Amino acid sequence: MQGQITYFTKEGKQNTTETLMLAKSRALALGIKTVLVASTHGYTALEAAKHFSGSGISLIAVTISAAFVEEGWCMTARERAAVEAAGVKVLTSQLSFGGGIEDAFQGDSSPQAVISNTLYCFSQGMKVAAEIAVMAAEAGLVSTDEEIISVAGSNEGADTALVLQPAFAKKFKQLRIMEILCKPRSG
Numbered sequence: 001m002q003g004q005i006t007y008f009t010k011e012g013k014q015n016t017t018e019t020l021m022l023a024k025s026r027a028l029a030l031g032i033k034t035v036l037v038a039s040t041h042g043y044t045a046l047e048a049a050k051h052f053s054g055s056g057i058s059l060i061a062v063t064i065s066a067a068f069v070e071e072g073w074c075m076t077a078r079e080r081a082a083v084e085a086a087g088v089k090v091l092t093s094q095l096s097f098g099g100g101i102e103d104a105f106q107g108d109s110s111p112q113a114v115i116s117n118t119l120y121c122f123s124q125g126m127k128v129a130a131e132i133a134v135m136a137a138e139a140g141l142v143s144t145d146e147e148i149i150s151v152a153g154s155n156e157g158a159d160t161a162l163v164l165q166p167a168f169a170k171k172f173k174q175l176r177i178m179e180i181l182c183k184p185r186s187g
Helices: 013-030 043-052 066-071 077-085 101-109 111-120 124-138 169-174
Strands: 006-008 034-038 058-064 089-093 148-152 160-165 176-184
Touching (some): 013 034, 013 043, 043 077, 089 124, 111 124, 124 169
Parallel strands (some): 058 089
């Protein structure tokens, strides 16, 4: 089998439309029924709702827990309501690759930190796309037996899309990245 990866010259929000178009096209080609999108304040989720409208593909926006409100990374009630009104399910969860008790004691040597830092070698979106798949599996919103598409980005918007098979945190080594649809070439 041959595939194609789109490499963006710059990371960021300007790649959102193309990332979502690539994700939708591949989801339809593979018969994938669920697409995850990382969304801090709803922009990516609302854009995804527009692009996937009428496709029959279920969208789940994954947001970060209230522990990150001081950083400004949390979706407000108003933003969440707008995303849900657009037909997108919203999951708010603790990060699966860090941000918990282990970070307070172990820093960069915890298994979660090693996994995060390894995926950051590809891009921020690569780390987040894998992470939200674990978060959604833990919440019971995606099956670990089916491929999904996971969309994430660098700071704002979307610039990374993966076809993957999710895993639960305790079975993380079973997570499989099947295809990289797009990512920033640097970043």
